[in-house]
Amino acid sequence: MQFTHSPPPTLTISQNFWRYAIPSIAAMLVTGLYQIVDGIFVGHYVGYQGLAAINMAWPITYLLSGLGLMIGIGGGTLISIARGENNPQHAQRALDHAVLLIAAVSVIALVLFVHFGETLLTIQGANHTIKALALQYVQSFGWAAFITIFAGAIPMLIRNDDSPKIATGLLIAGALTNIALDYLFIGIFKWQLQGAAIATIIAQAVTVIGGIIYFCSSYSPLRIHLTMKNIRFNHCWKIVSLGSSVLIMYLYASFVVALHNYQFMQYGTELTVGAFAIVGYMMTLYYLVAEGIAEGMQPPVSYYYGAKKPQNISKTIYLAIKVTIIAGITWFALLYSFPRALIGLFNSGNAALTSEAIDGIKLHLFAMFLDGLIVLATVYFMSVDKAGKALAISVSNMLVQLPFLYFLPQWLGVNGVWLSMPLSTILLSFIVLPMVWSDLQQRNKVAPSMSQPAV
Secondary structure: OOOOOOOOOOOOHHHHHHHHHHHHHHHHHHHHHHHHHHHHHHHHHOOHHHHHHHHHHHHHHHHHHHHHHHHHHHHHHHHHHHHHOOOHHHHHHHHHHHHHHHHHHHHHHHHHHHHHHHHHHHHOOOOHHHHHHHHHHHHHHHHOHHHHHHHHHHHHHHHHOOOHHHHHHHHHHHHHHHHHHHHHHHHHOOOHHHHHHHHHHHHHHHHHHHHHHHHOOOOOOOOOOOOOOOOOHHHHHHHHHHHHHHHHHHHHHHHHHHHHHHHHHHHOOHHHHHHHHHHHHHHHHHHHHHHHHHHHHHHHHHHHHHOOOHHHHHHHHHHHHHHHHHHHHHHHHHHHHOHHHHHOOOOOOOHHHHHHHHHHHHHHOOOHHHHHHHHHHHHHHHHOOOHHHHHHHHHHHHHOHHHHHHHHHHHHOHHHHHHHHHHHHHHHHHHHHHHHHHHHHHHHHHOHHHOOOOO
16 A cells, blocks of 8 residues: 655645645535534524524534544544655554544443433523423434544545545535535424434535545545454554544533533523524634634644654744634624624524624624634644643633633623633733744754755
8 A cells, every 4th residue: 555645746835735724724614514504594493592502502512523523633643644754554554543433432422412411401501491402402413423423533534635625525515415404404394403403413424424435435545444453552542642632622612612601691691692602603603714724734734744844834834823813803803894794694683682792792702813823723733743732722721711701700790701711812822822933943943954945
């Protein structure tokens, strides 16, 4: 077995970055359509209580995607490093262990979701009506845990096999399927949140089936094997440790949304939680772009790391930082200028919901470009095999929110809940960004003779 493709030698650093970044951004936005389209249909056909319910279910179901991405990006990083080292045997070993992890983690997730889903909704302060709606969503995903986790992992494995366009195409196919089925199950059949869940699960199955076909085709030198042959625990642990920072990012997002839900129910109403759901969708659109930039940066950075080209790593990171900042500032400017038009996608004429969401956009999203840079920093350290630093950033991003969420609402009420995330993000960015700068400078000083100039 040998690799049939590697980064074309005639590409500049910028061209190689965009070669991965554009499909990755597109893939993340397409993936986000699952969540956003669910929100649009639920907002119009179920109302603000449906939005509140799906926002309380989301922190629970989002963990499945995080588990899938943890395995996909951990295994994918090893595949890219093996490609940089021109070692196809190591790449196949990484894929074998990733598939085994998907199967094992799915069984654990199924048990936890089915038995503890209702408890997790109760902790967030869900009342009887919202809990009943949200439980439809949570339990459906629990029974389909294998599909959701596999759907999160397989595009990353394909992308790191140097086929980013195929990975994006599979995600687009799944997203289009989800849109059609959302209309059918929610709009026509009136299945409410259960309909949204079933539509998403079927759409994810489309992506999984396409990914399996890819690894059985001539497009890839790798093959999917669900086998225990030559499986080593330390290889599984390597994938988990590399991808754990990404899982922590998902845990962070789930944890923070759940805490916000609880605080909004304490200091506000169901309507406030519905408005938070809408603001969350607006934040998600940028977050997906930032995550797409970071994940698009990861394969070339991991390749340059394996090929011992530190100067190329630095140039790729600086370009990714510029794009992340520009995207964040531009999106907030659009949200601030045209809030009613964008909120209207999720609201069928509730003036109070619109007013609450506008306040949320102004207070909650002004520093979101810094959140994008923190995501970028996490993926950078993971890409150069520094899982410890990546994990530390992800954990810090979660813990730093706690004092803000505890004290600010006591002083400012609902406005304090809205302000907690941006203020904590500003604080953390003063720590994380110098870490990235220092690591890049040290890398170029330690091995200048090993780097090669960009073409």
